[in-house]
Amino acid sequence: MTHSLHRLGPKELFAEDYVWLVYHVKGINDVDLEKKYRDILDLARSLGSISYGNIKVGNIFTTSHENLKKSVSEKSRIRGVFTSKQQVVEFLKAMKERDYGLSVIISGLIEEVLDAASKASVKPHSIHLSLGVWGKKQLLPPEEILAVTTMCGHHMVSPRLVERMVEKIRRGEITPEKAAEELAKLCPCGIFNPRKASKILQLLIEKKKTSK
Amino acid sequence: MARIDQEKCTGCGDCIPVCTVGAIQMSGEGKAHVDLDACVECGVCVRSRVCPVNAIYMQKLEYPRILRRVFSDPTMTHKLTGIPGRGTAEVKTNDVTLRYDWGYYGMCIELGRPGVGASLRDVEKVTRALAELGVEFVEENPLMGLFEDPSRGKLKEEVLGERVLSLIVEVKFPSELLPKVIETLKKVEKEVDTVFTVGLITRITPEGGIPAISQLEQLGVAVRPNAKVNMGLGRVLRR
Structure with a gap:
């Protein structure tokens, strides 16, 4: 995978x-x-x-x-x-x-x-390089949303749920940290990084404020 | 398949944003329902326990519809690979298997990623184009079970109508074939109705060099700053 x-x-x-x-x-x-x-x-x-x-x-x-x-x-x-x-x-x-x-x-x-x-005095053996996303990129959500959703590599975190969390934070119903933990629960492997997600959610809130 | 019990549904709409592909919608009667054409059977609507009245449930799936779940629900384990989650070992065990050694590249083209989903018809456009170049489709990959004729990249007719959240086409080829592979992907990216990610697997020199990066740059392909590194700590323990 x-x-x-x-x-x-x-x-x-x-x-x-x-x-x-x-x-x-x-x-x-x-x-x-x-x-x-x-x-x-x-x-x-x-x-x-x-x-x-x-x-x-x-x-x-x-x-x-x-x-x-x-x-x-x-x-x-x-x-x-x-x-x-x-x-x-x-x-x-x-x-x-x-x-x-x-x-x-x-x-x-x-x-x-x-x-x-x-x-750590370890000699890496091989690498999988990312050459990015190709194809019909107009189907993708904004980059900040993707920065959150792609942290669950199986894509169990939907862009719409991230937007819902942003709205809930904005209304004061949940903190960015708690919202990030809620999103992390959907990633069964445990590789979703809630600290990074919390920061991106706060960035999204700031962006909403400045766009008004 | 994912269904919503219309008797139980209260129309709260909490399940709508959870769906990975936007397949849950509100009906005119104010109840949530699943668009079965769009649904990829990932099961997150059930696993998330988002429904306050447990109205969402999974029905047993038959072939070929079950392919949606096999490739979209990460908790499923593929019989062929024994690996949960739609994938392969790619670079992860390369220090042990040496599948991708000097002189060869591996490439993972993941159709539908990130988060858009893909039809198997689009997957076939990619496999057919790559097969013409003579690349090797990696055996230990769930995709192999979908082929009617891997030498032509042709998938079984009955699977073409299915959609998945994503599917990895993993190939191996001599490193000198890279320009042709990139040229082919640049052509096929205009023909598919979805997105795909591309990853290149290669060895690292003992000095920590990655010669493939300059080759990719010469081909006009940008390499992202983040990657997945196999640390070389694996070894054979059984003979």
């Missing part, structure tokens, strides 16, 4: 946005998976991963850390999101030291991710 690759929006919004993923290949490196995945969930929490989850169970906003750990199986893949490069460095250092033999993937600004790898 290419779900963490095509996060859209201006470059400056990526300063606090690093998706992490851990993958295995059946029959090749699926050894002691359940324990490894449980330990990695603990590691992510200890490093302050703002969200993480398991697509079959949900994310940290819809279930508990303990339930996520309990529900890990040989078929699971786990993912989440960090909000600083330092967290990525620490995560990579720990994963290198533990030497689980599992694939570790980080999505974010290329130069920052490569720098994090260098700081």
Whole structure:
């Protein structure tokens, strides 16, 4: 799945946005998976991963850390999101030291991710570059809305719901932080970054104010 | 398929913005209903528990309609790949599988993304155009089950009327074929009634270089500043 690759929006919004993923290949490196995945969930929490989850169970906003750990199986893949490069460095250092033999993937600004790898003494193997959106782009919502919706790579967050949240914030019915958490609940993988979403929602409110 | 019990629906409209493709609308009678042509069966209307009276429910789907759910609901696992969510392992396990090594590129063209949806007729326009170039469609991809003839990029006739939230066409080709692939995509992007994302998978040099970027720039293709990096920590543990 290419779900963490095509996060859209201006470059400056990526300063606090690093998706992490851990993958295995059946029959090749699926050894002691359940324990490894449980330990990695603990590691992510200890490093302050703002969200993480398991697509079959949900994310940290819809279930508990303990339930996520309990529900890990040989078929699971786990993912989440960090909000600083330092967290990525620490995560990579720990994963290198533990030497689980599992694939570790980080999505974010290329130069920052490569720098994090260098700081952790990790040598990246390959990269999936985003060449952007092609085709009938007039069908797309505005860029700021896409910056929110594309954080759920399976597109479970609709542009209309983001607009509804903006209206609710504007009317004082919900805070930007709470609205961002509500949106994060719809992303079962746990890679939707509520901190970044909250900032974009506030930007959208400011934009509405200035356009009046 | 996603349906709304008209007896239970109170017409509050809370479900309308939740729908990923805008398929829920209000009827003249003040009740919400699902436009079944537009619905891609992603199931978010049910999973979100947005309905205060539980009026939304899923009905059992038959082939080929079930393809909508298979490619749109991320909680579904594909039998072919064993991976939940409509996808493949692409770059994620490349350090272990070496599917995309030096001399080759991988490419993921995701029709319908971001958030627009795509008809399988549009998917076929892309697969047919790419097949003419002789690219290899990656076996471990749910798309393979839809082909009548992968050598021609032809999909099965009965699936063409279906819509999905998105579908990944994953291909592998020698790196010297990149200009032709880009030229083909530039042509086909004018023929589809949707959007698609394009991603290129390539190796990173031991010094951290990414030679593909300058090749893409020479072809007039902008590379976004964010990407997905495989950190090279995976290895074979079973022989």
